[in-house]
Amino acid sequence: MEQLEQWRKLFDLGIEIQQVAPWKHLYDGDLIVLHLADHPVPIVVSVMGKNEECFGIAVYHTEKGQKALISMLSGMSTVVDPLSFPEATQEALIGYYNDRNELSEEEYALIKQLGYKFRGKKNWLSYTAFGIGKVARQFHPDEVSLMIECYEQLLPAFAALASGDLVAADLAGRNIHVVTSLKDNQPVVSVLPYNFEHLRPYEDIPFTNELLISKYKKKKFVDRTLEITAFYVPVVADEEHPESFACLLIGADEESEMLVFVDLMETDKELFDKVISAVGNFIDSYGRPRTIHVRLDPLVTCLWDFCSQLGISLEKEEDLIAIEEAVDDLPL
Structure with a gap:
């Protein structure tokens, strides 16, 4: 029962985010960084939907996932080879806004169990965990909790962005930073420009034979x-x-x-x-x-x-x- 309540909380936050439509203001290369107290690394967030095809919020919560994201946006294949099966090339938690026919049986069953009655295109919510080299799956309980925490911090900033009231104090007070776009080098909002110095380089493996x-x-x-x-x-x-x-x-x-x-x-x-x-x-x-x-x-x-x-x-x-x-x- 407790886990269902967590799912319901996540779905409700997802519905609120859909109502402020952050994809009207942000491109997927305009990255947001969250600093959560209990998370080992800063979390990078990308908003999808500016092209009006695939709508969602992607949360890159691991170093490996962030390296793959930066590699993809910069056009350099440094982490995952582009020959790879697409499902295996990213590591992120993604909340999608789908059409009904895009849902798996498991995703549809969860929606019905929670009692939601979605209608129309891009109104059916689902949550998918991707891992590099991994088969995509539904969130585990700890991932539901992490996504809730991210959505709770993102929602006020998205709402302020939608209303035109976004100022530096709004973001800085919540430890949210909008990063210079890696695609066109144009900042969305000039708020404490963030770098990726926390990403550790790969270490050479000694050969001792x-x-x-x-x-x-x-x-x-x-x-x-x-x-x-x-x-x-x-x-x-x-x-x-x-x-x-x-x-x-x-x-x-x-x-x-x-x-x-x-x-x-x-x-x-x-x-x-x-x-x-x-x-x-x-x-x-x-x-x-x-x-x-x-x-x-x-x-x-x-x-x-x-x-x-x-x-x-x-x-x-x-x-x-x-x-x-x-x-x-x-x-x-």
Whole structure:
């Protein structure tokens, strides 16, 4: 019963937010930052609906989710590869305003259980939790509580924005900051411009197997460039991880545009071992490539120390042409 009351509170707040329609005033790249006392990192909020297609409030409550958001808005693929299944590319709690036919059976059942009688287009509320590499699902109880807390802080600011009464004091008093848009560099409201210094950089993983390093150093260099990336595919990892999508690790020779390795990972936690093993097998078979191109920061952290010890140049590269060509031929 208590959980249903929490859901009802969240739905009621969602209805109030819909009435002030913040998407009339904000673009999805105009980010709002909330500082909640009990949350470990500042929370980033994006308002969807300016294009009048998809309406909602997206709450990016984790560092990983915020890195993926910034990567997406800046047009750089540093966290999640764009080849990934779209559902697996973001980490956020999102409150949507849907049409009836867009609801799942579970979402519709919750609405009926709570006693709401929504009608019309974009008036049916639903709440979906996304995770990078994860299957989308309905909120857990702690996520319902977090979304309520965010909505309670956002609602007065949205109402002030709608009425034209938004001033610095209104936002600063609630620890809400409207950030300069990452899309066009134009501020929505000049209120304590916020940066993302709280986001910690990825840390390089040391490679400590001296026997393997000694073995690979005996291999000659070959004039070949490897392209490597990893992306999520629309296949559930396995019975033990039904909440996760499988991740495909793929490597291609830049000149020939031929695949040199493909490996399916059950979770991205296998990335370090899998990519080191794949590159090691390549070195055993052909020699040390002079250059490796990757576009994801997690791959840089896995390979940086390994490549440094072997004299291989590891470079960030957004356009992995060989991989793009090779993936087109895969039965995905």
